[in-house]
Amino acid sequence: MDDSASRLYPLDATDLAPGTSRAFCVNGVSILLCNVDGEFFALENRCSHAKAPLAEGRLQGHRLECPLHGAVFDVRTGKPERPPARRAVPIFPVEAKRGWVHITLPNPAPK
Amino acid sequence: MSTSTDRPTLPPTPLDRSAPPQLDTLVIPKERYLSPDFARLEWEKMWTRTWTMAGRESDIPESGDYFTLELGTESVLIIRQKSGAIEARFNVCSHRGNRLREPGMGHAESFTCLFHNWRYAIDGSVESIHDPETFPQQCPLEDLALRPVRCECWGGFVWVNLDPDAAPLHDYLGVIPRHLDPYHFEEMILLDDVTIEIACNWKTSVDAFNEPYHMAATHPDTLAFSDDVNVPIDCYELHSRMIMPLGVASPRHPDHGKVNDAIRRDFLARYGIDATAFSGNADEVQPAIAKAVREVHAGALGADFSELADQQLVDDFHYTVFPNLTFNIFGMNAWVFRHRPHPTDPDRMYFDFFNLLRAPGSSNPRPDHRHYVATDDLVVELTGGGGDLLAQDTYNLPRVQSGMHSRGFRGLFLGDQEVRIRHFHQTLQAYIEDRLPRGDG
Numbered sequence: 201m202d203d204s205a206s207r208l209y210p211l212d213a214t215d216l217a218p219g220t221s222r223a224f225c226v227n228g229v230s231i232l233l234c235n236v237d238g239e240f241f242a243l244e245n246r247c248s249h250a251k252a253p254l255a256e257g258r259l260q261g262h263r264l265e266c267p268l269h270g271a272v273f274d275v276r277t278g279k280p281e282r283p284p285a286r287r288a289v290p291i292f293p294v295e296a297k298r299g300w301v302h303i304t305l306p307n308p309a310p311k
Numbered sequence: 312m313s314t315s316t317d318r319p320t321l322p323p324t325p326l327d328r329s330a331p332p333q334l335d336t337l338v339i340p341k342e343r344y345l346s347p348d349f350a351r352l353e354w355e356k357m358w359t360r361t362w363t364m365a366g367r368e369s370d371i372p373e374s375g376d377y378f379t380l381e382l383g384t385e386s387v388l389i390i391r392q393k394s395g396a397i398e399a400r401f402n403v404c405s406h407r408g409n410r411l412r413e414p415g416m417g418h419a420e421s422f423t424c425l426f427h428n429w430r431y432a433i434d435g436s437v438e439s440i441h442d443p444e445t446f447p448q449q450c451p452l453e454d455l456a457l458r459p460v461r462c463e464c465w466g467g468f469v470w471v472n473l474d475p476d477a478a479p480l481h482d483y484l485g486v487i488p489r490h491l492d493p494y495h496f497e498e499m500i501l502l503d504d505v506t507i508e509i510a511c512n513w514k515t516s517v518d519a520f521n522e523p524y525h526m527a528a529t530h531p532d533t534l535a536f537s538d539d540v541n542v543p544i545d546c547y548e549l550h551s552r553m554i555m556p557l558g559v560a561s562p563r564h565p566d567h568g569k570v571n572d573a574i575r576r577d578f579l580a581r582y583g584i585d586a587t588a589f590s591g592n593a594d595e596v597q598p599a600i601a602k603a604v605r606e607v608h609a610g611a612l613g614a615d616f617s618e619l620a621d622q623q624l625v626d627d628f629h630y631t632v633f634p635n636l637t638f639n640i641f642g643m644n645a646w647v648f649r650h651r652p653h654p655t656d657p658d659r660m661y662f663d664f665f666n667l668l669r670a671p672g673s674s675n676p677r678p679d680h681r682h683y684v685a686t687d688d689l690v691v692e693l694t695g696g697g698g699d700l701l702a703q704d705t706y707n708l709p710r711v712q713s714g715m716h717s718r719g720f721r722g723l724f725l726g727d728q729e730v731r732i733r734h735f736h737q738t739l740q741a742y743i744e745d746r747l748p749r750g751d752g
């Protein structure tokens with residue numbers, strides 16, 4: 201990743217249990233960090249369909265269900281698995297280090 | 312396990328024969344399988360009045376969990392309530408008729424219609440209406456709640472009935488709970504959850520599994536380990552049963568009376584018995600398997616099979632629950648087929664396969680739902696095998712449907728081995744003529 205185009209942000213994931221998710225505000229953007237069986241995935245906390253916060257939806261395995269209309273996304277890819285969403289949710293690279301998760305966001309961050 | 316120790320012992324599954332049904336021998340008109348007019352009649356008179364298995368209770372353990380049943384032109388939401396009860400509502404917004412949720416399962420704190428943002432609580436009541444002051448006729452919230460659908464449970468299955476005045480599920484099921492409670496379907500877990508779209512009428516699919524007559528031609532390999540000749544058939548008021556002996560070679564097969572390689576491999580070895588050391592005769596296969604189930608598998612599965620006879624731990628106890636459920640029950644496990652009609656096309660249907668294992672102690676995750684469109688080379692991989700067998704049936708079905716359209720075919724010319732199909736049509740006809748059966752009692 202080009203350092204001039206992106207930046208690493210550390211997030212405290214020490215008590216984010218497997219099967220759960222939590223929203224973080226990073227540079228004014230809401231990011232949802234998901235722990236799937238000990239592996240972390242980050243995506244924009246906003247459904248690509250009607251912009252609802254995905255943090256209020258249920259995470260089951262790698263599937264995240266939007267609470268508003270039931271769209272389902274694969275948190276590994278951001279791609280929709282069930283309508284009404286048709287577009288992917290942006291995902292961000294993550295790297296876990298000693299309970300902290302470093303997330304790479306484009307610089308400037310997406311609006 | 313404590314699952315079985317605290318409850319009273321159930322009476323055994325009755326093995327006595329029912330009285331022979333009083334049925335004619337006429338040809339079953341083929342139009343019943345082909346005609347859009349008949350499909351509409353069938354929908355109005357039968358599907359909207361019968362109980363249909365919608366899914367598994369265990370799939371919606373928590374308040375707000377839901378799944379849908381897609382049945383003909385209807386979609387029903389089955390929702391776990393805060394009280395723990397399971398309720399069903401039509402999956403349709405009262406405002407303009409939009410579907411609230413896509414087919415499948417999920418979790419909702421509320422249901423918001425994406426068309427105009429009308430929002431409903433999980434109990435179906437209206438939570439909010441967008442700009443309610445712009446409705447001069449007012450918004451009568453009780454009238455605008457999601458319409459309820461009758462919903463009751465048996466055997467770990469959730470059932471729905473589109474008729475608000477329908478008799479209770481238990482009455483409808485009739486003999487079924489008394490016969491099948493000892494199998495404890497409520498303790499079964501899903502191993503596979505599969506839907507196959509097939510180019511045939513839903514009854515063509517029900518019929519294909521409703522007789523032992525097709526085994527020799529469609530599944531010739533199975534004659535090495537199943538008896539397709541000595542198959543008792545019982546017809547009840549709505550439902551029916553046949554018992555197909557397994558672990559024995561058919562009287563049509565040269566190995567009849569012998570313990571052949573297929574029986575050693577697919578039965579003795581599969582149940583963990585040392586098949587090469589087994590020196591028993593053909594009559595001793597069933598007791599050996601039953602012993603292995605009771606002494607070895609029961610502990611591993613956390614299940615108690617003492618309410619089942621040896622025969623029930625080996626043979627296929629095959630029940631058809633009218634109109635669209637096929638149970639193949641093998642004791643430890645069961646295959647349940649659900650045959651769903653297409654909303655508009657009598658030449659298409661949805662075949663659902665629930666592969667179940669009685670393993671109340673299991674922590675296995677629920678399998679993902681898999682959806683296929685039937686093709687000639689489709690072989691669905693199933694836990695524990697059986698995919699090849701199913702493929703032999705799904706290969707036939709579009710061809711049967713296509714052939715029924717021929718001017719050279721009049722209708723179904725059925726023999727005694729196919730009496731359950733005739734009985735099925737008698738029941739269907741009773742619904743069509745508004746002579747609603749009251750249940751098997």
